[in-house]
Amino acid sequence: MEKDLSLGEFIITRLIKASGYSAIxxxxxxxxxxxxxxLPTLGEVELGNLFSxxxxxxxxxxxxxxxxxxxxxxTIGAAMVAIPFGVxxxxxxxxxxxxxxxxxxxxxxxxxxGLPSVVLGFLGILVLAPNLRILLDLPTGLTALAGSLLLxxxxxxxxxSVAEDAxxxxxxxxxxxxxxxxxxxxxxxxxxxLPAARxxxxxxxxxxxxxxxxxxxxxxxxxxxxxxxxxxxxxxFSPVRTMxxxxxxxxxxxxxxSVHYHTLFxxxxxxxxxxxxxxxxxxxxVFRQKKRAERVLS
Amino acid sequence: MKKQLFATILLxxxxxxxxxxxxxxxxxxxxxxxxxxxxxxxxxxxxxxxxAWAERYQDLxxxxxxxxxxxGSGTGIAALLNNTVDLANASRQIKNEEIDKxxxxxxxxxxxxxxxxxxxxxxxxxxxxxxxxxxxxxxxxSGKISNWNEVGGExxxxxxxxxxxxxxxxxxxLEVVLRLGQxxxxxxxxxxxxLLPSSEGIIHEVRQNPNAIGYDGLGYVPHDLKVLAVADVxxxxxxxxxxxxxxxxxxxxxxxxxxxxxxxxxxVVKEYLDWLFSEEAxxxxxxxxxxxxxxxxxx
Numbered sequence: 001m002e003k004d005l006s007l008g009e010f011i012i013t014r015l016i017k018a019s020g021y022s023a024i025x026x027x028x029x030x031x032x033x034x035x036x037x038x039l040p041t042l043g044e045v046e047l048g049n050l051f052s053x054x055x056x057x058x059x060x061x062x063x064x065x066x067x068x069x070x071x072x073x074x075t076i077g078a079a080m081v082a083i084p085f086g087v088x089x090x091x092x093x094x095x096x097x098x099x100x101x102x103x104x105x106x107x108x109x110x111x112x113x114g115l116p117s118v119v120l121g122f123l124g125i126l127v128l129a130p131n132l133r134i135l136l137d138l139p140t141g142l143t144a145l146a147g148s149l150l151l152x153x154x155x156x157x158x159x160x161s162v163a164e165d166a167x168x169x170x171x172x173x174x175x176x177x178x179x180x181x182x183x184x185x186x187x188x189x190x191x192x193x194l195p196a197a198r199x200x201x202x203x204x205x206x207x208x209x210x211x212x213x214x215x216x217x218x219x220x221x222x223x224x225x226x227x228x229x230x231x232x233x234x235x236x237f238s239p240v241r242t243m244x245x246x247x248x249x250x251x252x253x254x255x256x257x258s259v260h261y262h263t264l265f266x267x268x269x270x271x272x273x274x275x276x277x278x279x280x281x282x283x284x285x286v287f288r289q290k291k292r293a294e295r296v297l298s
Numbered sequence: 299m300k301k302q303l304f305a306t307i308l309l310x311x312x313x314x315x316x317x318x319x320x321x322x323x324x325x326x327x328x329x330x331x332x333x334x335x336x337x338x339x340x341x342x343x344x345x346x347x348x349x350a351w352a353e354r355y356q357d358l359x360x361x362x363x364x365x366x367x368x369x370g371s372g373t374g375i376a377a378l379l380n381n382t383v384d385l386a387n388a389s390r391q392i393k394n395e396e397i398d399k400x401x402x403x404x405x406x407x408x409x410x411x412x413x414x415x416x417x418x419x420x421x422x423x424x425x426x427x428x429x430x431x432x433x434x435x436x437x438x439x440s441g442k443i444s445n446w447n448e449v450g451g452e453x454x455x456x457x458x459x460x461x462x463x464x465x466x467x468x469x470x471x472l473e474v475v476l477r478l479g480q481x482x483x484x485x486x487x488x489x490x491x492x493l494l495p496s497s498e499g500i501i502h503e504v505r506q507n508p509n510a511i512g513y514d515g516l517g518y519v520p521h522d523l524k525v526l527a528v529a530d531v532x533x534x535x536x537x538x539x540x541x542x543x544x545x546x547x548x549x550x551x552x553x554x555x556x557x558x559x560x561x562x563x564x565x566v567v568k569e570y571l572d573w574l575f576s577e578e579a580x581x582x583x584x585x586x587x588x589x590x591x592x593x594x595x596x597x
Contacts, residue, residue, distance in 0.1 A: 053489075056487070058469065140492065140503070142503065221499070224494075225493040225494065249493075249495055253372035253373050
């Protein structure tokens with residue numbers, strides 16, 4: 001009996017260990033594969049061509065700058081929507097809403113997170129883009145802005161869910177102490193609760209941004225996919241082409257092993273590196289703050 | 299207990315004999331015939347046509363199942379080269395690189411012209427412009443003209459819509475309209491041309507946006523959009539696309555639609571291809587707004 005138990009224990013520990021390591025193995029394998037398929041581009045396409053501003057692969061124009069700028073501008077726009085609304089909703093749910101409202105709101109927001117992105121894209125084409133065109137008097141509504149608004153809507157549930165958990169785990173005594181010192185409710189939220197939950201809220205924002213930058217279907221449907229270099233925030237009001245939409249639209253057509261194929265993998269590599277940078281920055285900020293918080297508390 | 303055993307054996311024997319019955323040669327052939335699947339993939343322009351053909355053919359031949367998917371001409375040919383489909387629909391001719399790739403795989407792509415198609419240039423019904431020359435279209439799409447008032451319309455910006463680059467229609471439009479059919483002409487689409495992933499996307503945007511101009515296969519254009527008449531290079535006669543003007547060759551933006559097979563077709567695939575040139579199949583072509591071909595264009 002005792003031997004059985006230790007054997008079971010042994011197997012389970014190993015299983016858990018293996019699944020923990022498997023994540024690292026998978027990421028390494030994916031990155032290796034991306035490098036193997038993407039790096040040949042550097043030999044096949046001149047750097048001047050690769051970092052030019054025209055993307056037209058069927059005539060061997062492989063400029064990826066418009067695609068990178070397209071992804072960045074749509075993501076920045078999405079963050080401008082998702083951060084205030086997401087964090088605001090989280091604060092409302094965690095701090096202000098009465099119990100019954102919180103119990104309705106949280107599942108509803110999480111339901112929004114389960115909405116398939118293609119459905120949102122469909123709504124974007126049918127409702128959002130035509131109205132944006134009329135409202136803002138634009139030549140067309142299929143713009144980076146339409147993509148940003150929808151991506152913001154897609155990221156909000158992620159931000160709300162994680163940030164609300166973080167705010168919820170701030171000890172009740174912090175708020176009681178702040179209120180006892182005569183702080184108003186707003187001062188308590190802004191000066192005490194939110195800073196105490198800072199690392200969780202930052203993680204929430206980064207997860208939301210990560211969700212936005214990797215999203216494909218919605219942006220392909222509503223951003224117009226014109227590979228124009230976005231140079232300023234004004235480009236929000238014109239069509240853009242993102243890296244994800246380019247890969248999705250063109251991968252089905254390319255002959256494997258061709259220059260175009262390698263370039264699409266190169267774009268995938270760039271995308272991977274960008275989200276890696278976002279994640280590493282986020283976690284380093286979070287870790288640094290944790291240390292400071294620990295210092296203060298000790 | 300004994301009785302039960304007996305019944306079981308009897309049942310077993312009955313099943314066995316039933317099974318033996320089913321395996322007569324003719325029935326076995328019919329049975330294996332049930333399993334004949336034809337995979338057909340490619341051009342989005344041809345997807346409705348291919349579906350209509352497949353449905354009618356399956357009514358005629360109960361033993362054949364045809365699966366039709368779109369994705370674009372390039373996608374279909376790529377699938378043919380990767381050996382995942384039997385027939386590739388294409389609205390453009392196969393490229394030399396693709397033929398080379400097929401030969402490297404040990405097959406020879408065979409071409410069949412199964413129908414013809416006119417590319418209609420479409421605008422919002424409220425747009426006062428009714429006709430454009432091929433040169434004007436080229437200037438619009440290459441970015442030289444970017445306001446409707448330069449071609450006799452209202453003072454509105456032109457929003458250019460195009461299919462994605464994996465679409466045969468895109469490539470055809472580039473060669474025949476933007477480059478006016480001149481092989482040394484290197485004109486490209488204006489960079490701010492919207493590349494939409496589907497025909498539906500183009501039609502929807504043109505329907506609600508009076509700034510937009512788009513193009514699509516004639517068979518796909520709904521009646522509530524305005525189809526422009528187009529004049530050929532060095533001609534002042536504006537022609538609207540229709541079956542007659544395509545057959546007489548007066549409408550300048552018309553093309554052949556192809557089906558490719560890997561190697562000479564055999565068996566059921568060959569029978570299906572032969573049927574595509576029958577009067578019945580070509581009537582479907584006309585019904586869907588495409589232009590029938592008169593006789594089989596065997597290479």
